[in-house]
Structure formats: C-alpha cells, structure tokens
Amino acid sequence: MKVLVIDDEPQIRRxxxxxxxxxxxxxxxxxxGEEGLTLASERPPDIVILDxxxxxxxxxxxxxxxxxxxxxxxxxxxxxxxxxxxIRALDLGADDYLIKxxxxxxxxxxxxxxxxxxxxxxxxxxxxxxxxxDLKVDYINRQVTVAGQEIHLTPKEYDLLKxxxxxxxxxxxxxxxxxxxxxxxxxxxxxxxxxxxxxxRSKIEKDPARPKHIQTEPRIGYRFKVDE
Amino acid sequence: xxxxCATLAVALVTSVVLQxxxxxTVANAPILYLLxxxxxxxxxxxxxxxxxxFASFLVINWFFVTPRxxxxxxxxxxxxxxxxxxxxxxxxxxxxxxxxALIQSxxxxxxxxxxxxxxxxxLSMVSHDFRSPLTAIKASVSTLLSEGKPLxxxxxxxxxxxxxxxxxxxxxxxxxxxxxxxxxxxAWQPKIEATPVSxxxxxxxxxxxxxxxxxxxxxxxxxxxxIAIDSVQMVQVVKNLVENALKYSxxxxxxxIVAGRDDESTTIAVLDRGSGLSGExxxxxxxxxxxxxxxxxxxxxxxxxxxxxxxxxxxxxxGTLAAGNRQGGGAVFTISLPLR
Numbered sequence: 001m002k003v004l005v006i007d008d009e010p011q012i013r014r015x016x017x018x019x020x021x022x023x024x025x026x027x028x029x030x031x032x033g034e035e036g037l038t039l040a041s042e043r044p045p046d047i048v049i050l051d052x053x054x055x056x057x058x059x060x061x062x063x064x065x066x067x068x069x070x071x072x073x074x075x076x077x078x079x080x081x082x083x084x085x086x087i088r089a090l091d092l093g094a095d096d097y098l099i100k101x102x103x104x105x106x107x108x109x110x111x112x113x114x115x116x117x118x119x120x121x122x123x124x125x126x127x128x129x130x131x132x133x134d135l136k137v138d139y140i141n142r143q144v145t146v147a148g149q150e151i152h153l154t155p156k157e158y159d160l161l162k163x164x165x166x167x168x169x170x171x172x173x174x175x176x177x178x179x180x181x182x183x184x185x186x187x188x189x190x191x192x193x194x195x196x197x198x199x200x201r202s203k204i205e206k207d208p209a210r211p212k213h214i215q216t217e218p219r220i221g222y223r224f225k226v227d228e
Numbered sequence: 229x230x231x232x233c234a235t236l237a238v239a240l241v242t243s244v245v246l247q248x249x250x251x252x253t254v255a256n257a258p259i260l261y262l263l264x265x266x267x268x269x270x271x272x273x274x275x276x277x278x279x280x281x282f283a284s285f286l287v288i289n290w291f292f293v294t295p296r297x298x299x300x301x302x303x304x305x306x307x308x309x310x311x312x313x314x315x316x317x318x319x320x321x322x323x324x325x326x327x328x329a330l331i332q333s334x335x336x337x338x339x340x341x342x343x344x345x346x347x348x349x350x351l352s353m354v355s356h357d358f359r360s361p362l363t364a365i366k367a368s369v370s371t372l373l374s375e376g377k378p379l380x381x382x383x384x385x386x387x388x389x390x391x392x393x394x395x396x397x398x399x400x401x402x403x404x405x406x407x408x409x410x411x412x413x414x415a416w417q418p419k420i421e422a423t424p425v426s427x428x429x430x431x432x433x434x435x436x437x438x439x440x441x442x443x444x445x446x447x448x449x450x451x452x453x454x455i456a457i458d459s460v461q462m463v464q465v466v467k468n469l470v471e472n473a474l475k476y477s478x479x480x481x482x483x484x485i486v487a488g489r490d491d492e493s494t495t496i497a498v499l500d501r502g503s504g505l506s507g508e509x510x511x512x513x514x515x516x517x518x519x520x521x522x523x524x525x526x527x528x529x530x531x532x533x534x535x536x537x538x539x540x541x542x543x544x545x546x547g548t549l550a551a552g553n554r555q556g557g558g559a560v561f562t563i564s565l566p567l568r
Binding site for chain 2: 080081190191209210215219
C-alpha cells in the first residue's frame with residue numbers, strides 16, 4: 001500500500017513516515033501542494049494524507065484538483081475548532097479528517113476505514129450479514145436483532161443503518177447521509193436526519209446516552225464506530 | 229435645533245430679567261445667563277455653550293449696560309465686568325461640556341488597566357502551567373535518549389506514557405486559552421441548531437475513557453427532546469464541568485449528569501460528591517483566573533479559566549450557569565437554557 005503524505009512541516013512528515021512504514025505502508029512525501037499534485041500524478045498512491053493549512057497551494061486546492069481526475073482516498077489534517085474547514089474539505093471530496101495533534105493509531109484506523117471502502121465498488125458489500133457486539137444485521141432477510149431480540153426499524157432507519165455500516169469508521173456528513181438514503185434533493189433536511197439518528201440510536205445502542213457505535217461529529221455529521 | 233432652543237432660553241431669561249427689573253445691577257443678569265450657559269453645556273455641548281456665551285454677552289450689553297439699547301458701553305469698569313462675564317461664560321461652558329469626555333476617558337483608562345492586569349496574570353499562569361508538562365516531557369525524553377544502564381521495559385513504557393499524557397494536557401491548556409481569547413474578542417459566535425439532549429451528553433461522554441466513564445452516571449428526563457444550542461460549545465461546557473467534578477471528588481465517588489426541564493427552561497446539572505464550594509468560591513468561581521480557596525497550588529493542574537469560559541459560552545447560547553452545594557455534600561453546577 002502506497003501512501004502520499006503532503007505536509008509542509010518536516011517533523012510531521014518524518015514522524016508519519018516512521019509510523020506508517022512500520023505498519024507496512026510505503027511512504028512518499030511532499031512538502032508543498034504543487035509537489036504533492038505532481039507526485040500523485042506521476043506515481044499514483046493508494047491513499048493521500050493531506051494537511052489543509054499549507055502556504056501556497058493549500059490542502060483545499062490540492063483536494064479539489066485531485067478530485068478532478070481521481071477517486072484516491074484522501075484524509076485531511078486539520079485543527080480543532082475549524083469545523084467549517086473540515087466540512088469544506090469533505091464537500092470537496094476528502095474522505096475523512098484528523099484533528100492535530102493526533103496519535104498514529106487514530107490515523108491508521110481511519111486509513112483502514114477509507115481504504116476498505118475504496119476496495120469494494122458497490123454499496124452492497126456482498127456480505128450476507130453484519131455482526132458487531134450484540135447487533136446483527138441480516139441483509140438477506142432484512143432483519144435486525146439486538147442481543148437476539150428482533151427490533152423493528154422503519155425502512156428509512158434500516159437504509160440509514162445499512163449505509164452507516166457500509167461506511168463504518170468513516171465520517172459521513174449530514175448531506176452525504178441524506179443524499180444516499182433520502183436522495184440528492186433532500187440534502188438540507190438535517191433535522192430529519194437527526195431525528196432518525198436519535199431513533200436509531202435508541203433502538204440499537206445498549207446505552208443510548210453512551211452510544212458505542214453511532215458517534216456524532218458536531219456540526220459535521222456522524223461516524224459508525226466499530227473496533228476492528 | 230439645539231441652537232434654536234438655546235436662543236429661546238436666552239430670550240426667556242432676558243424677558244424675565246426685564247420684567248422683574250433684575251437688571252438693575254449689572255451683576256445680577258450675568259449670573260442668570262451663566263446658568264443658561266451651564267445648562268446649555270450640560271445638555272447641548274461645547275458649540276451651543278459658546279453660542280449662548282456670546283448671545284448672552286450681546287444681550288446683556290444691549291439691554292442692561294448703559295447706554296441701554298446700544299452695543300456701546302459707557303463705563304470702563306462695566307466694560308471689564310462684561311468681558312469678564314464673557315470669559316467666565318466661555319470657560320465654564322467648555323469645562324462643563326468636557327465633563328462627559330473626561331468621564332469617558334477615565335473609564336477607558338480603567339478598562340485598559342484591567343486588560344493589562346489580566347494579560348499579566350494570564351502570562352504568568354501560562355508560564356507556570358505550560359512549563360509543568362514541558363518539564364515532565366523534557367525529563368522523560370532526555371532519560372530515554374540518555375546513555376547509561378538500559379532502562380527496563382516497564383520504565384521505558386511509563387516514560388513514554390508520561391510524554392503522551394503531558395502532551396494531551398498541553399493540548400487541553402492551549403484549547404482553553406484559545407477558547408477564552410475567542411470569547412474575549414467576541415469572535416466565537418454560536419451556531420445554533422436543534423440538538424437532542426441525549427446526543428449532546430453522548431458527545432460529552434465520548435471525551436472520557438472507559439475507566440472514567442464508570443464514574444459517570446447519566447439521567448435524562450424522557451420528556452426532553454431538542455435544545456437550541458451550538459453543540460460544539462455546549463459539549464465543551466459540560467465536558468469542562470464533568471472534568472472538574474471528576475477531579476475534585478474522591479476517585480471512588482460518582483459524578484452525575486442530570487438533564488430535566490421545568491416550565492421555562494431545560495436544565496443540565498453536573499453533580500459531584502466532593503468537598504463542595506465555600507461561600508467565597510460560589511461568589512468568585514466564575515471569575516477568570518480564580519482558583520478555589522484552600523487548594524494547594526501544585527496539586528491540581530489547570531489554568532482556572534475553565535469556568536469563566538463555560539459561563540461565557542452558556543450565556544452566548546442564551547442560558548445561565550450557576551454553582552452551588554448539594555444536599556449530602558458536594559457541588560452542583562446547573563446550566564439553564566430557555567425553552568424555544
């Protein structure tokens with residue numbers, strides 16, 4: 001697996017290289033946006049780690065440019081409190097984000113999540129069922145059970161759960177979820193989404209106030225967390 | 229408009245003086261006109277005061293100084309008196325009008341002095357509170373790098389964990405300072421959205437590891453649905469309150485988050501079984517840089533700006549944050565948000 005790291009800070013490039021190579025990835029790095037774009041086109045990586053705040057060609061521009069010709073997974077590095085930056089990056093086509101400072105473990109987990117999505121082309125993963133802890137989703141019979149008890153989900157709740165499971169461990173923005181489950185015309189109905197998520201949470205989480213799986217990313221969207 | 233009123237005032241005073249024959253001595257009339265100048269300065273400002281001063285001068289000259297009904301002045305002493313009047317009138321008018329400007333610059337000076345004091349306090353706290361984790365990091369890492377007897381794996385691990393924990397602590401401190409300065413600058417506008425209370429509390433709990441979560445008990449009134457808040461800000465607030473509760477209460481005691489509502493508001497309360505708050509604490513606890521009475525400086529880290537930030541954020545979201553003691557011992561912090 002080839003990773004392209006685009007970050008203007010040499011210490012960060014060094015630390016990431018060490019952490020990623022140790023896990024078995026081969027690492028290319030670029031110190032500017034332009035260099036990153038050149039490397040990406042000459043030697044296409046399997047995934048890109050991109051810092052948003054770089055002088056010159058910033059992360060947003062790189063993201064936008066990359067998405068013109070490739071679907072390579074992109075994870076952006078941002079800072080706390082800049083929700084608008086993250087939303088913008090996700091809207092420009094980034095797959096996920098990490099808040100600096102982050103631990104390498106977190107980075108690796110997010111990389112695994114976005115790479116898995118990239119390797120299967122359709123939304124239907126072809127698996128007959130999904131199981132995590134007490135939750136089992138039987139795709140063939142459209143049945144959801146929690147600790148053996150069948151629970152009733154509305155059609156939209158079921159579709160939403162299926163979508164979350166498919167994109168597990170990846171952040172999904174409100175508009176992405178709305179678009180995939182309700183359709184592109186419904187991307188501004190955040191309140192509808194919230195209500196459905198709250199219902200889903202109360203049905204499938206053991207302790208809805210302490211959701212283990214359905215994580216909220218404030219102002220951005222949701223993440224279905226699964227330990228893998 | 230103001231000039232018109234001032235002119236009318238002068239005319240009024242003139243007719244009163246003429247009517248009652250008060251202008252008998254040159255001394256009387258000027259004092260009455262001085263009164264008009266003062267009033268004009270108080271209510272209408274410097275320009276009008278000068279206008280009234282000159283108008284009065286002319287009027288007094290015309291009506292009350294011999295020869296009357298002319299602008300000439302017969303007696304040199306009366307001429308001097310008249311000029312003294314004008315001089316006094318102008319000066320009085322200007323001083324009275326400037327009174328407002330003086331008051332304002334005094335309060336500006338006070339505000340600047342205040343900001344300066346805060347900056348000094350902040351700098352010294354930053355210096356201390358940042359140096360602590362940095363010292364631990366430096367010590368750990370230099371040990372790891374040093375030559376000598378090889379460290380056993382346990383020690384090695386502990387040193388690395390220390391570096392990680394202290395880095396997290398620094399990150400937290402930086403976050404607090406950024407929040408406070410954003411609040412101060414009025415730059416952190418809340419983005420209000422309808423948020424389910426359970427979602428808010430879920431996000432708060434996410435910030436604590438499994439071990440700490442065992443100490444946190446949640447109770448949400450089932451009637452509660454959404455509250456109109458900036459969820460990023462409110463998560464910060466509740467998280468801060470819970471962190472404090474965990475820190476300032478025995479490690480085997482529970483911290484409760486209770487969400488409920490009454491007729492007017494939704495309340496979220498954080499309760500602990502620590503030693504509670506003293507009267508002085510309750511009074512000052514939301515002030516910036518206030519650290520609790522009786523807490524040894526070194527034992528509990530933190531900049532003491534957390535609660536000031538919390539209150540600022542709650543108020544920016546339209547609510548209130550209050551502190552008190554609970555029955556049976558311990559403190560309770562209550563956030564009240566108005567129902568939409």
